[in-house]
Structures are given as structure tokens and as C-alpha cells.
Amino acid sequence: MNFEQLSLDARVLAGVKAAGYTSPTPIQEQAIPLVMQGRDVLGLAQTGTGKTAAFMLPILHHLTTQKGPRGVRALIVAPTRELAEQIHQAATDYGKQTRLRSVTIYGGVNPRPQVEALRRGAEIVVACPGRLLDHIGAGAIDLSKVEILVLDEADRMCDMGFLPDIRRILKHLPTRRQTLFFSATMPQDIRSLADSILTDPVTVQIGIIAPAETVSHALYPVPDKRKKDLLLAMLDNTPTGRVLVFTRTKRRARNLALDLENQGYRVSALQGNMAQNRRQKAIDGFRDGKYDILVATDIASRGIDVTEISHVINFDMPDTVDAYTHRIGRTGRAELSGEAFTFASQDDEPMVRDIERLLGTRIERRQLEGFDYGPSMVNNRSQTSQPNRQQPRYPSNGGSSQSSPANTSRPRRSQPRRRYDTQG
Ligand code: AMP
Secondary structure, eight states, X not given: OOGGGGTOOHHHHHHHHHHTOOSOOHHHHHHHXXXXXXXXXXXXXXXXXXXXXXXXXXXXXXXXXXXXXSSOOXXXXXXXXXXXXXXXXXXXXXXXXXXXXXXXXXXXXXHHHHHHHHHHOOSEEEEOHHHHHHHHHTTOOOOTTOOEEEEOSHHHHXXXXXXXXHHHHHTTSOSSSEEEEEESOOOHHHHHHHHHHOSSXXXXXXOOOSHHHHEEEXXXXXXXXXXXXXXXXXXXXXXXXXXXXXXXXXXXXXXXXXXXXXTTBOEEEEOTTSOHHHHHHHHHHHHHTSOSEEEEOTTGGGXXXXXXXXXXXXXXXXXXXXXXXXXXXXXXXXXXXXXXXXXXXXXXXHHHHHHHHHHTSOOEEOOOTTOOOOTTOTTOOOOOSSOOOOOOSSOSSSOOOTTSOTTOBOOOBOOOOSSOSOOO
């Protein structure tokens, strides 16, 4: 199936094209026609399945093709400001050719710009529950014209204690409306919330294609001072597509990117000391294929939305389990499979155990065949310093296989260049 067959308005279709999508993901294929028919939808799907576009595209279609009163016509409620920003970004990107305006509302920032944006007018509001209630209380937002309500990541909102807030928000919405309800899991309290707010819903269930399912995890025990050589040997021996490498500090990101560049890899750093325009250039270059490798810190990586990342390599162990899931969530997106390799020194053992508890399984320990791990490593299988070729796990022919990450091959080495995109 392609997007043309979904009968979306041409202006919305232009947004899809601009995003570079060629065919809808399973949840989009199922949900978009239902939403366009005006049905309530219960979507059982996680992040990474393309669910944002599954609700945003038909919302944009509805708002552009059906005339309505001035005011807020679509309300999307989400648990975190990061998710709210992502959804807002999707509305802005897909809706570029429409004249629709989207506003975000969340706490922890000055409310005044939000109030002013609402006063200027917006058809779409993407909000976290707490601040939305504040604005309702202050009379800064009128939700009486809302035609479509989306509750995104409902189970997470429930975990975060937002259920009472959501029930209060619902009282300010018209009862005659279309409701779309997304949740990755369906515990009893979520089920009863869904039952109470959805009218004759159609359930759309997507076999979990979340990062945890499409990403295979492996741990490479290695002493800190051998990490760089291990990474180089790995890049030399493993067919990869786009590779995202995480380091603990900005300095390590910058230095590692320089080292890789000196080895002839097409690489950029992405870290907080770089000016915003340089960061954007690094992300764009990575997305467009100018760089095969991006070496990033956690904070700087938040804005990365590149679907075709085949490998995430944790050069340094993340500080929290949350950071681990966030990092590995950068690969295995939109149904592509990916691999997450984590370099772990002995000090990292407690964090490894926490991550394994989260995944509910032991992470496979691997050693790169023939790599010299140095004298401190026990069970070192080989002491030769020249890396042997590992069996490729992906086709190295540019990745024509459907089930493998797109465009996997060995990262191309270019002549070392003098100009670095890694400073700042
Ligand atoms: P989501 O589950 O909405 O967070 O989307 C996960 C990722 O998939 C995002 O990076 C989207 O840009 C991307 N995506 C969504 N729909 C498609 C599509 N039809 N084709 C390719 N990528 C998509």
C-alpha cells in the first residue's frame, strides 16, 4: 500500500512526501482510514510504530477539509513535554502546506508565551495534563469546540498519576467528539478509562514493534582504555548503516569523533558545547548520509529523528536505565531492526543488572573475534592484535534485504579531511 491510496488531502500528502515516507506503517494503514471515517479508535501500539502520524495525518486531513468554528479543534494529551514537542513537530512538519497552527502546553516553563500563542489562535493543541488544567482554570483556553481528542501513551500517563487530571480535563470537552486512545499496555484502570470515554471504538492492535523487540542487544566487556580500538575494529569488521555512538561527556564525544575522522570515517560529533546551528548541521548531515557515524552525548541526542540508524553503540554506559532505553530507542524505529552494542567495563556491572531487569532478560555477552582486549580481561579468547573479519550479520551489498536495516554496509572511509565538524 502507498500513501496515495489513503485519500489524504493533497496538502497533507505533500507533508508526508516531505517527511520522506514512502509507504504507511501497519498502524497507519489500519488507523488512518478509520479515523478519516470519524470512528473512535483504541490503538494498542508503542512508540516506534509510527503511531504519531497514524493520528496526526487524519487529524490534519479533517481540519483542512472540514470547515469548523474558530478555536481549538484538536486536542492531544501526552505524558511528557518531550513527547508533546515531538507530536507538535509532527503536526508542524506534516502540516506545512496547511494553514493549521499547533501550540504546545506543558509545565516547567513560563506559561505566558503559551497563553499568548493560544490568544493568537491555534487549531491544534498538544498538552501535558497538569499545565493544561492550569490554563483551563485561568480561563486561558476554551476546549468547548474540540472535535477530536487524542490521549497518547495513556498507560504512561496513568503510571505518572495523571488519571484524575485526565478525568477533570474530559469535563471541559464536548461529549460529542471523536476520541483516539493510544496505549502500549491495557491494565484494568486503563481499560475502564478507555471504556468510559470511547464510543463504539475499533481496536487497532500492532504486534509490539517497539525498540525492545526490533533491537537486539549485546554487551561487550572491555576495559576503558581499549574502547577506542574496539570501536575501530568493530566498525572495520561489522557491516553497518548509520551508526550512533554515545559517550558520557562532551569532551569524549568531541575527541572520539576527531579520532574516527582521522581514521577516515565520515563522522560528526553532536554535543552540548556546539552552537545550535552546528548541531543541526550534524543531525542533518547524519540524516542525509553525509556522515555515517554520529558521536553524541545524551542531552544533545534528544532532537535526533533519523529512522535508518542500524547500530547504536554505547561507547560509555549510560547513567540511568531511562537513558539506555532512550538511546537504544534511536534504532529499530518504524519497523526497521537494529542492534545496540554496549561497551561495559567492570564498574558498569550494577547498571548492567538494572538494564537486564528492565529488559526482563540477560543481555548476550559478546567478544569481537580476534580483538586484543589487553591483559586485564579474563576469558580473553584470543591475543592477536589484528582483528579478524566477523561474519557479517547484514548483507554488505547496500542492504537490499527487507528485513535488515536499510543501507547497511561498512561505514565508508573517506580521505581524512582537514575541516572538522566536531569542534565547538
Ligand atoms: P512514532 O512511533 O510516531 O514515534 O514514529 C517512529 C518513527 O517512525 C519516527 O521517527 C517517524 O518519523 C517514523 N515514521 C513514521 N511513519 C513512517 C513511515 N510511514 N515511513 C517511515 N518512517 C516513518
